[in-house]
Amino acid sequence: MNKRISGFSKLNKAGKIKWIVKTFFKDPENVMNELMSYWHSNEAEQKIFDGFSENTISNFMLPYGVAPNFMINNKVYAVPMVIEESSVVAAASSAAKYWADRGGFRAEILGTRKIGQLHFKWSGNALKLRSRLDDIKEYLMSEVGDITKNMDKRGGGIREIELIDFTSKLDQYYQLRVSFETCDSMGANFINSVLEQFGQSLQQFVIQDETFQGEEKDLEIIMAILSNFTPQCMVRVTAECPIKELGNFPGGMEDETFARKFYEAIQIAHIDSYRATTHNKGIFNGIDAVVLATGNDFRAIEACGHTYASKDGQYRSLSHCKIDDGVFKFWMDLPLAVGTVGGLTSLHPIAKRSLELLGNPGAEELMMIIAATGLAQNFAAVRSLVTTGIQQGHMKMHLMNIINSLNATNQEEKQLVAYFENEAVSFSAVRNQLDAIRTSSNANNKAN
């Protein structure tokens, strides 16, 4: 069967589904019904989702959970999280409560600037380019007045334009590195519009300016785009308390031992990239979940975080730990460019609810909430790893998923949970135990 098609995007939604199910599935009718069963019952709402991306045929559901008791700078939040992985929300909630009992998280904004780049080649005289830089900047700024007007009014706009000479790395390659303030918006469209206009205006300047007469061919614009690496858009989040207030841990582990093992675990993630990757993955379990729930761009946030984690040439832990004078301190600096206005944040009905649940924060407050969730997640993961191991918690969730998939009754569920308190969980072990419970209950019924 021909699996290629031209004009797929022009088909209406039903047409797209029909072609997909007929071409790729063995039971087209069932699959079609299933895909359509996930359409929103309200047509207008569905239209909003269809508008987010292209060739939409259905909606893909993910759990929307909440981690309560996050105390950040003395304010308490219930944090919305969208994630498919079991134990993550439970871990965030548990770490949030733990730290709320010890003063909560402290968070501060270290900067909010974002970067965009105009990449170009200049084969003309480098000194001439430098000597005209101030006039070039002035001209470029005057050319984007219409685009920046509203952002300027909101207190944002363009802050700096730098010429960077990369010719030692790539022949004739320069860039204009532009820094922006975008207030409560993530600012991607704003930044990209400014940069594309800069590209056209730079060409115009070279054509018009006397210094460059006849040299317009020396300029070639390669591309204009924001950078998702935002080391000047940064939040710091910290949790700390005296070691003697850390409490006791499973297996009777004492506070001192816990603090030392925790500290070592963080050091390991600083010296070994294999561990650092998993360690930071745990941090992003929390971060991505809130980023998604609030309609922000998790790919941008991840890319940025990982670049920052390798800023000195080796991929390392994003979080840090220090034990000083009997005080346990755990913290993270994280570049995080998010928005609370514009884009999906104001279109997605549940993203809007997430922001409402958080008290409609501005971008800076949301940065602090997201970073605290990442740090809490990291704390919970490393706490489990250096005490019980993570399988204990995971297996509890795994057990519940197996029980649900076997359609156990409430009574059977209770019996299974009690039985597997001290038994290894596997699908076949749970199914066998459920069979045993059912057989014995049938036998009892018959006897009565």
Ligand code: MEV
């Ligand atoms: C699992 O999703 C995340 C962890 O592996 C993180 C870690 O190892 O720190 C538990």
